[in-house]
Amino acid sequence: MKDVVLVSASPKLNERSTSKEFLEMAGSRINSDLFSKTFIDVRKSFLTHSLAEDFAALARADVIIISFPLYYFCLPGMLTRFLVDYQTYCTARGKLNKQVKVYAIVNCGFPEPEINLEAVRVIQSFSRHLNAEFRFGVLIGGGSMMVAAKEAPFMKKAVQKLNSAFASMAADIQAENSTMMESIYIEAKYPFSRPLYYFMGGRGWITMARKNGLKKKELYRKPYRMNE
Template sequence: MKNVVLVSASPKINEQSVSRKFLEMAGSEINSDLFSKTFIDVRKSFLTHNLTEDFETLARADIIIISFPLYYFCMPGMLTRFLVDYHNYYTSSGIAKKNVKIYTIVNCGFPEPEINLEAVRIIKSFSQHLDAEFRFGVLIGGGAMMFAAKDAPFMKKAVQKLKSAFSSMAADIQHKNSTTTDSIYIGVNFPFSRHLYFFMGNKGWITMAHKNKLHKKDLYKKPYQLNE
């Protein structure tokens, strides 16, 4: 039985993350009779000082799926550190399996899925450094809305495409001799104005600031800007 390791890399601690939900959806499509499935939570790995054990799990993997949110057009910093540390472990231990397949699921709050492309390229580069085969990524725009508004009529096509993408991933994992596959882009076509979408997004930031005893003007501060 081959090992599938599903890596969730959301910085959230006390709430279920969208990245984890996507990962669970992908994992549910994988045949449990043919593959064992193990989840790794990068945030918990650092908090519990469990890196060595999780790296050992990754080293035994035949398939790795990495799911994470895009933060300011970048990967979460903790995931970057995790991948660098695992690469060091990989090169020094020499125990990792060969012919590993790697996939990634990247979601962002913007409606355009192509915004995630650079982050997917980073995972592809990481795969090459492990001598692994990067298969493809699932790039998701409007990530949280895939769950928050999944029953809305305008979301029907996107949700169907999301399920199809994870079915395609499961099929690719099961096939030994897979042909090259392009990444899958899943966006959201809003029936209302983009200006309204961004207005609501900005309102969410203001609400979060108030919860943390800050004001709107605090969101525009630049604490690391050098004085001229």
């Protein structure tokens, strides 16, 4: 039986994570009779000091699926640190499994899924450094909306494409000799205008700021900008 390791890299701790939900959807498509499945939560790995145990699980993996939200148009900082430390772990042991398949699931709050492309390229580069085979990414626009409104009629086509993408991933994992695949782009089609979508997203940041004792103007601060 081959090993699949599913890595959730959302910085959220106690809240329900969109990235984890996508990862579970992908994992549910994988045949449990052929593959054992191990879930790793990157944030918990750091908090519980279980990196060595989790790195050992990754080193045994035949397949690695990494799911994360887009942060500042790239990976969350903790995931970058996790991957760099894992590469160091592998290099020190000299055990790089060339048969490992790697997949990425990246979601962002923007409607356009192509915004996730640079983050997927980082995972592709990480795979090359480990002599692993990066297969493809699933790039999801409007990730949180895709989960929150998945039962809505206007989301039907996007959800169907999402399920199809995870089915393709499961088939590719199981295939012995599979051809190269292009990354899959999934865009939610909203029944309202994009300016309204961005406006509502902005209001969400303001509400979150107030809950944390901040004023709206403090969201525009640039603490690292050099004084002129």
